[in-house]
Amino acid sequence: MASFVIEGGCRMSGEIIPQGAKNEALQVICAVLLTPEKVTIANVPDILDVNNLIQLLRDMQVKVERLSLDTYAFQADNVDLDYLKTEDFVRKSASLRGSVMIVGPLLARFGKAVLPKPGGDKIGRRRLDTHFTGIQKLGATFTYNQDAQLYEIEAKRLKGAYMLLDEASVTGTANILMAAVLAEGTTTIYNAACEPYLQQLSKMLIQMGADISGVGSNLLTIQGVESLKGANHLILPDMIEVGSFIGMAAMTGSDITIKNTGFDMLGIIPESFRRLGITVEQQGDDIHIPTHDSYEIDTFIDGSIMTIADAPWPGLTPDLLSVFLVVATQAVGSVLIHQKMFESRLFFVDKLIDMGAQIILCDPHRATVIGLGNRYKLRGATMVSPDIRAGIALLIAAMSAEGTSRIHNIDQIDRGYQNIDKRLNSIGARITRL
Ligand SMILES: CC(=O)N[C@H]1[C@@H](OP(=O)(O)OP(=O)(O)OC[C@H]2O[C@@H](n3ccc(=O)[nH]c3=O)[C@H](O)[C@@H]2O)O[C@H](CO)[C@@H](O)[C@@H]1O
Numbered sequence: 198m199a200s201f202v203i204e205g206g207c208r209m210s211g212e213i214i215p216q217g218a219k220n221e222a223l224q225v226i227c228a229v230l231l232t233p234e235k236v237t238i239a240n241v242p243d244i245l246d247v248n249n250l251i252q253l254l255r256d257m258q259v260k261v262e263r264l265s266l267d268t269y270a271f272q273a274d275n276v277d278l279d280y281l282k283t284e285d286f287v288r289k290s291a292s293l294r295g296s297v298m299i300v301g302p303l304l305a306r307f308g309k310a311v312l313p314k315p316g317g318d319k320i321g322r323r324r325l326d327t328h329f330t331g332i333q334k335l336g337a338t339f340t341y342n343q344d345a346q347l348y349e350i351e352a353k354r355l356k357g358a359y360m361l362l363d364e365a366s367v368t369g370t371a372n373i374l375m376a377a378v379l380a381e382g383t384t385t386i387y388n389a390a391c392e393p394y395l396q397q398l399s400k401m402l403i404q405m406g407a408d409i410s411g412v413g414s415n416l417l418t419i420q421g422v423e424s425l426k427g428a429n430h431l432i433l434p435d436m437i438e439v440g441s442f443i444g445m446a447a448m449t450g451s452d453i454t455i456k457n458t459g460f461d462m463l464g465i466i467p468e469s470f471r472r473l474g475i476t477v478e479q480q481g482d483d484i485h486i487p488t489h490d491s492y493e494i495d496t497f498i499d500g501s502i503m504t505i506a507d508a509p510w511p512g513l514t515p516d517l518l519s520v521f522l523v524v525a526t527q528a529v530g531s532v533l534i535h536q537k538m539f540e541s542r543l544f545f546v547d548k549l550i551d552m553g554a555q556i557i558l559c560d561p562h563r564a565t566v567i568g569l570g571n572r573y574k575l576r577g578a579t580m581v582s583p584d585i586r587a588g589i590a591l592l593i594a595a596m597s598a599e600g601t602s603r604i605h606n607i608d609q610i611d612r613g614y615q616n617i618d619k620r621l622n623s624i625g626a627r628i629t630r631l
């Protein structure tokens with residue numbers, strides 16, 4: 198497994214362009230299975246998860262053409278459904294979470310799909326109930342094949358239905374939506390997730406001929422259509438990467454401009470960083486983070502310690518809480534980080550404590566951070582990245598620390614951040630990939 202060696206204390210300056218959004222890419226690439234026509238997708242991030250999904254489609258005989266570094270044309274006019282029965286398919290599906298979202302499109306278009314255990318971060322229970330119940334409501338049957346360890350799913354023709362999701366699952370909503378666009382009649386999805394990823398997926402599906410209303414809300418109404426056509430789609434900048442750069446800049450005392458951030462789609466993210474005391478200057482669609490010698494965490498209006506907690510969109514994405522946590526370690530003041538959605542995403546704080554951070558892990562979901570302000574710097578350390586977002590948080594810690602750090606298992610970072618070492622080194626970081 199590759200590692201990063203990071204020389205701490207280097208300030209960055211200059212401009213950085215965020216990659217395309219990982220979680221949107223995973224959705225819209227699955228959606229190409231809904232039509233035999235050509236779908237062209239631009240701003241596709243060159244990251245492990247996305248490349249693994251594209252390979253999975255290639256293995257299913259989807260024609261994939263790389264038109265430029267970040268633009269692909271897909272044509273699913275001759276899909277090999279037998280591939281879904283192979284061990285190779287099961288193994289590859291387990292390498293990423295996004296693979297679960299081929300079920301909706303396959304079922305809608307071909308009446309059958311299989312669902313092996315998907316991959317993704319090991320950050321606590323990651324149940325698929327919402328996917329199952331939603332797709333069952335559309336009339337599909339699930340049969341567990343013990344030998345192959347996968348579900349076989351069938352439906353002659355999906356039928357629209359009303360459903361109130363048990364939770365606003367991101368990939369669950371995408372899967373059900375992609376199934377419903379070709380179902381017969383009307384589907385209503387209440388308590389739908391409405392992250393920008395889903396708004397963008399809906400936008401692409403509408404361009405393909407789907408009839409969807411309520412986009413951006415938690416109530417989606419879909420009138421099924423007979424077939425869908427090709428489309429051209431542009432993926433938004435990755436809001437998690439934008440947030441990671443904001444935190445990284447503040448904590449390393451860097452002066453950077455994050456270009457083309459898709460600011461209007463960042464929701465509560467910029468304001469949440471401002472509440473940590475970070476100056477986030479909007480300049481058109483760019484974000485400028487000036488050099489911070491210190492930043493002070495806000496309190497609630499009554500003076501009590503602030504909580505930063507995740508919530509379904511338009512609440513704060515759980516994928517940035519690790520970044521908020523690490524950035525708070527060098528702030529003036531205290532904050533409670535409450536990761537409500539996942540129960541194993543905060544254990545990486547042990548590594549930060551080893552580096553000198555003052556953190557009390559209250560329970561698997563909550564950590565209190567007592568900011569060190571300018572009093573002490575973190576110390577360099579050797580660490581292993583447990584998941585993608587803990588990985589970037591540890592990288593930020595290492596970049597701000599005194600001395601040299603090593604992070605092992607950086608595949609976990611590469612899963613979601615494109616050429617991160619090269620891009621950061623080009624504006625002044627010192628990261629070596631071994
Ligand atoms: C490939 C992809 O797109 N992955 C994202 C997707 O994963 P994914 O779609 O797998 O995550 P879900 O939205 O299904 O749920 C995530 C977790 O949050 C819990 N939950 C969810 C909704 C809710 O209202 N209450 C609640 O507690 C679930 O029980 C689960 O433990 O969404 C997550 C939540 O934003 C992100 O962390 C992942 O990066």
Ligand SMILES: C=C(OP(=O)(O)O)C(=O)O
Nearest residue numbers: 294295317318516585586
């Ligand atoms: C948890 C994440 O990804 P995945 O769902 O692919 O594991 C993430 O992107 O932070």
